Amino acid sequence: MHFPTILLIALIILTALLIAVFIARPAMTATRAGKILAFVALFLLPLLCMAMGFTSELERSKTTSFCLSCHIMESHGRSLYVDEPGFLAAAHFQNHRVPADEACYTCHTNYAMFGGFRAKMHGLKHVYVQYLGKPPAPEAIKLYDSYNNRECLHCHEARSFEEGAVHTADPGLLAAVKANKMSCLSSGCHQVVHNVGELGKAKFWKGAQ
Amino acid sequence: MVALERRLQLAGKLLIAGLLVEAICLLWSRPFAFILLVGLGGFLCAAGIAVYLYSLVSARDLNPKPMQ
Numbered sequence: 420m421h422f423p424t425i426l427l428i429a430l431i432i433l434t435a436l437l438i439a440v441f442i443a444r445p446a447m448t449a450t451r452a453g454k455i456l457a458f459v460a461l462f463l464l465p466l467l468c469m470a471m472g473f474t475s476e477l478e479r480s481k482t483t484s485f486c487l488s489c490h491i492m493e494s495h496g497r498s499l500y501v502d503e504p505g506f507l508a509a510a511h512f513q514n515h516r517v518p519a520d521e522a523c524y525t526c527h528t529n530y531a532m533f534g535g536f537r538a539k540m541h542g543l544k545h546v547y548v549q550y551l552g553k554p555p556a557p558e559a560i561k562l563y564d565s566y567n568n569r570e571c572l573h574c575h576e577a578r579s580f581e582e583g584a585v586h587t588a589d590p591g592l593l594a595a596v597k598a599n600k601m602s603c604l605s606s607g608c609h610q611v612v613h614n615v616g617e618l619g620k621a622k623f624w625k626g627a628q
Numbered sequence: 629m630v631a632l633e634r635r636l637q638l639a640g641k642l643l644i645a646g647l648l649v650e651a652i653c654l655l656w657s658r659p660f661a662f663i664l665l666v667g668l669g670g671f672l673c674a675a676g677i678a679v680y681l682y683s684l685v686s687a688r689d690l691n692p693k694p695m696q
Contacts, residue, residue, distance in 0.1 A: 445633035
């Protein structure tokens, strides 16, 4: 357990104990000091606990372990360990091109205004489908929208990318990629991403496991 | 026991239930815990705070000052 979580749980326990005092002796609020203490215990501290708890859970929901804690995501998690440079997600994860502990979120968030909020709404939809809907087979999982090049270019729009031999071979390619008219993933260039249907015959990297 | 005290006790019970849900969710790192924290924990705490605030604004009605 992380240290901030321990601190937060300690604060929750302290708040609950203070509240319990007021449940046992509500007449304490008759005095001025009691009223002030009641305001702290029954209003300020619970509000602080809820805000901190929500923030903590929101941060935790970005972690790779959180995303992979659902059984349905197990094969997507395994795909990060495929020992094959052509597997885009695995190459990014294993070489720390994305933070390993926030690998899913880094690629699957939206780097536009309210992107984080949209990612969370998608996450809520995942939970709805998982518990109340009919979850698809792992190999049938699809993105809600086609993958936007903006998410790739958030990190890759650099000199090495713009001057790379492959990207400059066709003079129209770079402009098409930047305008999202040609997808980085489906244009025959980087189309192997998770490919969970092919994991049966894949070799796995055991370095970090 | 006056009505104000009963309301304070109800607010306290709701808040403790909400905080308990929050503590359990913080220890249980699963997507469902997130929903539970926001949905149930948030609702119970919000209800507790609302009851407490209502008890404050209605305190004068519950304990009217004696006529001079």
